[in-house]
Amino acid sequence: MHPALRRSLAGLLVASLSLPASALPRERDRWLRVETAHFVFFSAAKEENTRRIANNLERLHSVLEQINPGVELGSDRPIYLYVFEDDRSLKPYKPLYNGKPANVSGYFFARPEASYMVMQGEADQEVERILYHEYMHYALGRIYATVPAWFNEGMAELYSTFQPSTRHVEIGHPIGVHIETLRDKKLISLARLFAIDSSSAEYNERSRQGIFYAESWALIHYLLLGNRARREQTFQFFKEMTEGKPGVEAFHGAFPEGEAQIEKELREYIRGNRFTFALVPVKPAETLEIRMEPLAREETLTRLGELLLNQGDRALLPEAGKHFQAALAARPGYEPALAALRRMEPAASHN
Numbered sequence: 001m002h003p004a005l006r007r008s009l010a011g012l013l014v015a016s017l018s019l020p021a022s023a024l025p026r027e028r029d030r031w032l033r034v035e036t037a038h039f040v041f042f043s044a045a046k047e048e049n050t051r052r053i054a055n056n057l058e059r060l061h062s063v064l065e066q067i068n069p070g071v072e073l074g075s076d077r078p079i080y081l082y083v084f085e086d087d088r089s090l091k092p093y094k095p096l097y098n099g100k101p102a103n104v105s106g107y108f109f110a111r112p113e114a115s116y117m118v119m120q121g122e123a124d125q126e127v128e129r130i131l132y133h134e135y136m137h138y139a140l141g142r143i144y145a146t147v148p149a150w151f152n153e154g155m156a157e158l159y160s161t162f163q164p165s166t167r168h169v170e171i172g173h174p175i176g177v178h179i180e181t182l183r184d185k186k187l188i189s190l191a192r193l194f195a196i197d198s199s200s201a202e203y204n205e206r207s208r209q210g211i212f213y214a215e216s217w218a219l220i221h222y223l224l225l226g227n228r229a230r231r232e233q234t235f236q237f238f239k240e241m242t243e244g245k246p247g248v249e250a251f252h253g254a255f256p257e258g259e260a261q262i263e264k265e266l267r268e269y270i271r272g273n274r275f276t277f278a279l280v281p282v283k284p285a286e287t288l289e290i291r292m293e294p295l296a297r298e299e300t301l302t303r304l305g306e307l308l309l310n311q312g313d314r315a316l317l318p319e320a321g322k323h324f325q326a327a328l329a330a331r332p333g334y335e336p337a338l339a340a341l342r343r344m345e346p347a348a349s350h351n
Helices: 003-018 047-067 087-093 124-143 149-159 176-184 190-195 206-226 228-242 247-254 259-272 297-310 314-330 335-349
Strands: 032-035 040-043 079-084 106-111 114-120 168-171 278-281 291-294
Touching (some): 040 047, 047 079, 047 124, 079 087, 079 124, 079 297, 087 114, 114 124, 124 149, 149 206, 176 206, 190 206, 190 247, 206 228, 297 314, 314 335
Parallel strands (some): 040 079
Antiparallel strands (some): 032 291, 106 114, 168 278
């Protein structure tokens, strides 16, 4: 190993003493590598659950391309999907907010080499919702150059209740927890909602997240499914965003009535409690080829370490380094782990 790399890693290990104890996957944890036409899964979920998840995600991919003519959701770079057994096992790999694991059950980020979807698989129904939610972040990123946080999360929640069938799909089923939140919490003004981004307290803090997600979902639900006249304006809003207009500017262009009027209608829609869903005819599902194999211990450790490393947060580097070192202990000379350690050197030198 290069001497400079040794020094960098030594500094990382010292820095890690201030972080929570390392949470390397247990020796008995069984991880699978699953490949489909568009996705590569690293999954600690049961094999049958992983197959179902893979089938349904490919179905959503197909449906989105069918209902968005001209949009190609495929990519030259891989899409990696990490499925953890539960929230406990996911926690060490969550992004950090104010130095602590963020209050999320799944997350998405994109890098030049790959896109990453991460989720916990503790409860079947929740797994499906998290899966569809995170994939929508990827899909929206393929369609729009920039996406406002409320639109990104609202659309992701709308599609999180996606229900596939042979010749149709269901989109936009009511989400009980959001409806309860909308009844119990004071709504955010649309002006404030539109200003929230991924660094805002409303986006990150547990006590304030609920109303942001619920209201973002309700607004998208109303505009697309709750008012036929507003739907055409919403499509115009989408079009203006695809042309590169910022979210607020595109919204004002599509809805000249202004935020106050739309906010008034949204409040009435929530009070009416008549949330419906859309039944969308689609082509029959194709037979899906799934390639599945056990993941060796050294690859499991390296893949999880890469998940930490590629988030781009220096505070996660010590844990990433521990994963790569453990992979080398499991298989001395394992080149993917060595390559990852070499990648860490520039980042470590700036700590």
